[in-house]
Amino acid sequence: MGALQCRRGRTPLRRPRLLAASRRRVGVQPSAEPAHAPIHQSLVSRLVGVRTGAPLYGLSHRAGLSHGQSLGSASLRSHLRSQPFVCTTLRAAEPRTHHLSVGPERYPHRASRESRGLPAGHRQQHHDAPCQVAECEDPRGRNPPLHASWSDAAPRDAGGHESSELPHRLEARLRGHWSDPRCLGALPATRAPAVLHPRRVDLLHRHAAVLVPPGLTLNLKLEPGRLLRRYKRFLADVELADGRVVQAHCPNTGSMKTLLDLPRRAWVEHRPSPQRKLHWTLVLLETARGGWALVDTSRPNAVVQEGVLRGVVPQLVPASPIVRERGPEGVKKRFDLFFADESGRRVWVEIKNVTMDSSLRKGRSDFPDSVTQRGREHLELLTQLARAGDRAVQFFLLSRTDCDAVGLARDIDPAYAAALEDAQAGGVEVLAHRLVIDPRRLLLGEAVPIEH
DNA sequence: AATAAAGCTCGGGATTGATG
């Protein structure tokens, strides 16, 4: 329950009675809604959150929260990301006309449009937009199938020009997704409530989401290079294919043992941004035997969460939203995933990225790659939780393509190895799955054996 | 005008080990 904290100082919220009221106001007849209506609001917003990881534009209060709950946008995003919906089919629907009317004529006391450099007389009228419909199902069958539809047209201003209110980052997102043949569709979100407000249920079919097949949110946009140097924890020099040497961010502060005989082939991601000092990120490194290893430690948690939602891990079947980075009450430590299973037991999952060549045999990858006091403490806490009746899971993600088993690096950290054995004896479940490194994306693969 | 709810910005925590 900790995930859904009430926002400070807010009065409890009234659930808006949306559908009938706003239809009446805007003059849209229910019968005018095509076959895929009605769209259940809370389900639509879950849908929005699930596959995208995208910002939720204007939908968050429909998160299916109970009366009186309100979330900050950040925790809401993670709440929605964890909902288990998968988009299965896509078909086209009829174009429709959207009637919108906003602007300073109605709200003359608002000066903000000018302050943002928007035209003062802005008035959004209407436009016809081709729509598409997605049919979605809950892979666990707990929720009825969904239909959602959207248009890919940008909002228009009075002159019929694309509204300047469509944020550039959204445009970029849409361009990227629409150009991907595997993309089932994208709902063009607009961040401007003036254009698209959640209470306008008649506009629900324009609502924003990017509906993508499993794993696409774990997209990779990689360029080949050679890792020349790794230094100061976060930095790496990478030579690109054209000979340029760039400074890249190394998102792995660990030892990366067995992966740092240099130079070696690498894949880097180019993500320029004013927020970033380094526009390149080191993601994959070639292993000694020509496989690939994921060294970007920001990705494994998302991979495992996505896989769990798709049902890849039979032991882990969430019956509640998955919460990231949460710890038990009164404990400073956090676990990577937390949810309730179908019997209502609390499940804590700690994920470890396993990339080190085993010193014992080829084809095996061992953990840890350096002494890890933190990891041991996590194990001890997991053991306590298991003894107290919760489910506690140590999940090893085998993040290299040339291995088929994970093991313990007893020689590197005997205390950790002992702690893992204690944990297992104490009821901690130890699981290991392979990471599938597709050139375009990351996916959680099948289980692999754990050797002792 | 009052209120609900959205978006935005900012800053802190977390990550790890080398270095002074």
Add this chain to the structure above:
DNA sequence: CATCAATCCCGAGCTTTATT
């Protein structure tokens, strides 16, 4: 033992916008 390195993520606090 504090500091530093780059990034991501989140929440707090604030602003903006729509609705009644």
